[in-house]
Amino acid sequence: MNSLNAIRLFTAAVDAGSFSEVGRRLAMAPSSVSRQVAALEDSVGAQLIHRTTRKLSLTEAGRLYFERVSRILAELDEASAAVSHLEESPRGVLHINGPTAFGVRHIAPALPDFLDRFPEVRIELTLTDNFVDLLEVGADIAVRVGELEDSSLIARRLAPNRRILCASPGYLARAGTPECPRDLAAHNCLIYTRHHGNVNWNLGGPDGVAEVRVGGNLRTNNTEAVHAAALGGLGIALLPSWLVGQEVQAGRLVAVLAGYRASPGALDTGIHALYPANRHLSTKVRAFVDFLVERYGPRPYWEDPPAGGAGAAMPSADMRIR
Amino acid sequence: MNSLNAIRLFTAAVDAGSFSEVGRRLAMAPSSVSRQVAALEDSVGAQLIHRTTRKLSLTEAGRLYFERVSRILAELDEASAAVSHLEESPRGVLHINGPTAFGVRHIAPALPDFLDRFPEVRIELTLTDNFVDLLEVGADIAVRVGELEDSSLIARRLAPNRRILCASPGYLARAGTPECPRDLAAHNCLIYTRHHGNVNWNLGGPDGVAEVRVGGNLRTNNTEAVHAAALGGLGIALLPSWLVGQEVQAGRLVAVLAGYRASPGALDTGIHALYPANRHLSTKVRAFVDFLVERYGPRPYWEDPPAGGAGAAMPSADMRIR
DNA sequence: ATGATATTTGCATATTTCGCAAAGACAGGT
DNA sequence: ACCTGTCTTTGCGAAATATGCAAATATCAT
Numbered sequence: 001m002n003s004l005n006a007i008r009l010f011t012a013a014v015d016a017g018s019f020s021e022v023g024r025r026l027a028m029a030p031s032s033v034s035r036q037v038a039a040l041e042d043s044v045g046a047q048l049i050h051r052t053t054r055k056l057s058l059t060e061a062g063r064l065y066f067e068r069v070s071r072i073l074a075e076l077d078e079a080s081a082a083v084s085h086l087e088e089s090p091r092g093v094l095h096i097n098g099p100t101a102f103g104v105r106h107i108a109p110a111l112p113d114f115l116d117r118f119p120e121v122r123i124e125l126t127l128t129d130n131f132v133d134l135l136e137v138g139a140d141i142a143v144r145v146g147e148l149e150d151s152s153l154i155a156r157r158l159a160p161n162r163r164i165l166c167a168s169p170g171y172l173a174r175a176g177t178p179e180c181p182r183d184l185a186a187h188n189c190l191i192y193t194r195h196h197g198n199v200n201w202n203l204g205g206p207d208g209v210a211e212v213r214v215g216g217n218l219r220t221n222n223t224e225a226v227h228a229a230a231l232g233g234l235g236i237a238l239l240p241s242w243l244v245g246q247e248v249q250a251g252r253l254v255a256v257l258a259g260y261r262a263s264p265g266a267l268d269t270g271i272h273a274l275y276p277a278n279r280h281l282s283t284k285v286r287a288f289v290d291f292l293v294e295r296y297g298p299r300p301y302w303e304d305p306p307a308g309g310a311g312a313a314m315p316s317a318d319m320r321i322r
Numbered sequence: 323m324n325s326l327n328a329i330r331l332f333t334a335a336v337d338a339g340s341f342s343e344v345g346r347r348l349a350m351a352p353s354s355v356s357r358q359v360a361a362l363e364d365s366v367g368a369q370l371i372h373r374t375t376r377k378l379s380l381t382e383a384g385r386l387y388f389e390r391v392s393r394i395l396a397e398l399d400e401a402s403a404a405v406s407h408l409e410e411s412p413r414g415v416l417h418i419n420g421p422t423a424f425g426v427r428h429i430a431p432a433l434p435d436f437l438d439r440f441p442e443v444r445i446e447l448t449l450t451d452n453f454v455d456l457l458e459v460g461a462d463i464a465v466r467v468g469e470l471e472d473s474s475l476i477a478r479r480l481a482p483n484r485r486i487l488c489a490s491p492g493y494l495a496r497a498g499t500p501e502c503p504r505d506l507a508a509h510n511c512l513i514y515t516r517h518h519g520n521v522n523w524n525l526g527g528p529d530g531v532a533e534v535r536v537g538g539n540l541r542t543n544n545t546e547a548v549h550a551a552a553l554g555g556l557g558i559a560l561l562p563s564w565l566v567g568q569e570v571q572a573g574r575l576v577a578v579l580a581g582y583r584a585s586p587g588a589l590d591t592g593i594h595a596l597y598p599a600n601r602h603l604s605t606k607v608r609a610f611v612d613f614l615v616e617r618y619g620p621r622p623y624w625e626d627p628p629a630g631g632a633g634a635a636m637p638s639a640d641m642r643i644r
Numbered sequence: 645a646t647g648a649t650a651t652t653t654g655c656a657t658a659t660t661t662c663g664c665a666a667a668g669a670c671a672g673g674t
Numbered sequence: 675a676c677c678t679g680t681c682t683t684t685g686c687g688a689a690a691t692a693t694g695c696a697a698a699t700a701t702c703a704t
Contacts, residue, residue: 002402004326005692020650029694034652036692038601044405047602050457052474053650053701057457059604060414061405068401072394079390080324083366083383092382135372135379152374152669279360280369282381342681351663356683358661375670375681474700 004076006040009033010048011070017056090284091120097134098143101224102271103127106242106302107143107292114291121284134276140285143292145240146269155272156289159300162241163262165203166253170233178236178256181210188235189214190226201238203260210260238262242271245302255304271296326398328362331355332370333392339378412606413442419456420465423546424593425449428564428624429465429614436613443606456598462607465614467562468591477594480614481622484563485584487525488575492555500558500578503532510557511536514548523560525582532582560584564593567624593618 012022013033023030041048048062058066086092098107103125111123126137134142134153148155165184167175178184181203191199191214199219200211216235220226223243230237230244231252237244247253273289275281334344335355345352363370370384380388408414420429425447433445448459456464456475470477487506489497500506503525513521513536521541522533538557542548545565552559552566553574559566569575595611597603 002326004324004329007326018650019652030650031652031695032693038652041602044402045602046405046409047598047600047604048405050598050600051651052457053699055457055650055701057460060462061408061604064408065401065405068397068404072397072401075390075394075397079387079394080366082390083368083370083387086383086386087368135374135377138379140382276369276372278369278372280363280367282369282383340681341683352681353664353683354662360683373682375668377681 002040002043003036006036006043007069008073009036010040011066011073013037013049013056014058014062014066014070019051019056087280087283089120090118090287092284093122093124094141094284094288095124095126095137095139096141096143096288097126097128097132097137097139099145100127100129102143102145102242106296106300110292110295113295114288117291118284118287121287134274140275140282141288142274143271144274145242145271148269148272148274152277153274154277155274156293157270158273158289158292159242159271159296160303161269161271162303163238164241164244164248164258165201165236165238165256165260165262166230166244166248167236167256168231168233169251169254171230171235172254172256174233175235177254181205181212181257181260184212184214184236184257187214188216188218190216190229190235190237191219192221192223192226192238193219194221202263203257204262205257205260242300242302245300245304249302249304324362324365325358328358328365329391330395331358332362333388333395335359335371335378336380336384336388336392341373341378409602409605411442412440412609414606415444415446416463416606416610417446417448417459417461418463418465418610419448419450419454419459419461421467422449422451424465424467424564428618428622432614432617435617436610439613440606440609443609456596462597462604463610464596465593466596467564467593470591470594470596474599475596476599477596478611478615479592480595481564481593481618482625483591483593484625485560486563486566486570486580487523487558487560487578487582487584488566488570489552489558489578490555490574491576493552493557494576494578496555497557499576503527503534503579503582506534506536506558506579509536510538510540512538512548512551512557512559513541514543514545514560515541516543524585525579526584527579527582564622564624567622567626571626 009022009026012026013019016022016025019033019037020030022028022033026033037049044061044065046061047059048065050057050059050062096107104127107127108125111125115121115123126139132139132142134140142153143158144155145161171188175187178187181201184201189201193199198213199215201214203210203212218226218229218234223239226237227239227243229235230239231247236256244253248255273292275285275289331344331348334348335341338344338347341355341359342352344350344355348355359371366383366387368383369381370387372379372381372384418429426449429449430447433447437443437445448461454461454464456462464475465480466477467483493510497509500509503523506523511523515521520535521537523536524531524533526532540548540551540556545561548559549561549565551557552561553569558578566575570577595614597607597611
């Protein structure tokens with residue numbers, strides 16, 4: 001196996017016309033140059049350079065080898081440069097994977113801004129609701145809501161994953177507004193579940209955590225269905241804030257029992273960006289994660305303004321509800 | 323500087339789909355493969371391969387790099403192969419340098435046979451009479467008659483450089499045949515010399531060496547001129563056997579004082595092939611030198627048959643003269 | 645001839661690379 | 675649900691390789 005260094009020294013010697021000159025230019029002993037070139041000659045099995053103390057001249061084999069090899073070296077440097085270029089600034093294809101509902105509402109709308117800021121990036125967005133292996137599908141980033149399992153991946157928190165109870169103004173006008181968790185038992189609660197069996201909602205409030213068995217005339221394994229039903233005035237739904245926050249802000253839905261937190265004991269299942277834990281994190285991935293972090297901020301736009309806001313111009317949804 | 327080995331291991335890993343598999347195929351520890359690839363990634367500044375314990379997958383940078391680099395590796399191997407191929411059997415251009423007179427008579431006529439035996443060789447024959455540096459003119463071989471000076475070159479003896487006294491039959495009929503060196507003083511001796519001043523011919527015979535001051539009505543610095551004059555019957559010439567041997571055999575010239583050797587004390591100035599002393603002697607050079615050695619043999623065709631030949635069919639020139 | 649500079653080789657020293665063992669990770673079978 | 679086998683990675687000592695210096699030899703210019 002001939003070493004790349006030997007080949008570089010060979011071409012350098014041809015260019016410089018002297019091993020010593022090469023040594024001078026590259027700050028190494030002439031003897032090293034000599035030995036490397038000799039080793040290269042051994043490896044290809046032919047004399048490449050005729051040496052005199054005064055002059056170097058190429059043999060026919062040397063000419064042939066030099067012509068081909070100098071072009072190859074250039075191509076090799078070019079290949080390295082191309083790869084390095086990729087990392088200079090965000091560039092190339094960025095494969096993003098995420099859940100459908102969140103992706104449609106909060107990833108896709110963000111892409112124009114991102115692409116505007118990084119015009120050399122092309123995005124391939126894959127929205128799926130079944131769990132996929134990042135590497136399997138060739139994704140660079142996955143946005144996950146809730147459960148974090150992949151241990152080999154780095155998770156960067158993007159936003160909290162608060163769930164809020166809400167119903168349409170029409171439903172509340174018709175069925176009344178619950179004032180404490182126990183009131184829920186008397187309401188038509190829209191159940192999102194993947195399993196059979198009873199469903200309990202855990203609500204943490206000032207008096208501790210209350211677990212309420214809830215039920216109603218709709219059970220589904222699809223959050224969007226619950227969402228649509230709630231909008232239609234069917235009942236009270238427990239839905240993530242990123243899904244209904246803006247509807248609440250717009251008044252199409254009204255938050256109820258806003259003083260309580262859903263599943264307070266559960267591990268904080270936030271919204272995260274996951275990406276492989278590599279020594280070299282590609283700039284496009286970093287740029288996109290940073291972009292999302294910045295865009296969502298500590299309190300995402302779909303969340304209500306801070307409850308304790310000092311005389312906020314617009315009262316928070318919590319305020320309005322109470 | 324990225325090492326070639328690392329690049330080879332990178333492509334091997336892409337092909338094999340696993341560092342361990344590469345290690346198995348190449349009989350090396352998986353850890354080495356891992357480290358080399360990691361070093362390559364550091365050198366280009368980007369992650370090339372996403373690793374899991376179960377699967378390797380290329381990043382975009384890796385795909386890009388792999389595409390370019392695998393083609394480059396193939397070209398590199400091809401370049402080495404091309405050079406090695408040159409040395410498998412005599413092939414390529416063979417630059418031969420030699421003196422004009424000898425080249426015309428004994429090199430050029432040999433070339434058809436050589437090229438017939440080695441059809442892939444192309445010959446570039448340069449005949450010059452001034453001394454040239456082999457490497458300067460890019461020659462692979464020089465044929466030199468007489469003086470050997472280049473010390474860095476390897477000299478392979480091709481033939482002796484005997485000089486013989488001869489004259490045309492017509493001249494001898496007119497002026498008589500010298501029987502001993504001293505007789506030459508009375509003959510018209512054709513002088514080849516590069517310098518001014520007197521010229522002595524040293525003739526070694528059974529009674530020791532006789533030095534005879536010779537002269538005549540022609541002095542020239544051109545051997546061919548002496549040759550032509552001798553053929554024309556002008557006088558007695560001292561000429562190399564390779565120049566006049568065949569004329570003597572044909573009877574156009576007659577050797578005189580054949581029992582004496584010219585310049586017996588001088589170093590044996592034979593005819594040599596000179597070529598650079600390289601570790602890798604190219605096959606075409608070796609083939610050509612071997613070819614000449616074989617063609618000329620221990621007693622070149624231009625020399626008389628051995629004097630002591632047991633009842634040689636044709637008596638030697640020496641014999642005939644005496 | 646002499647001096648300056650060139651290549652090459654021997655030898656001692658650094659640097660790199662390698663392989664082994666251990667640790668952490670993951671998929672599939674029991 | 676646990677266990678097993680295989681995979682990658684890292685630490686560490688050993689082996690291989692490369693390097694620089696000095697000396698020997700060779701060449702060109704003065």
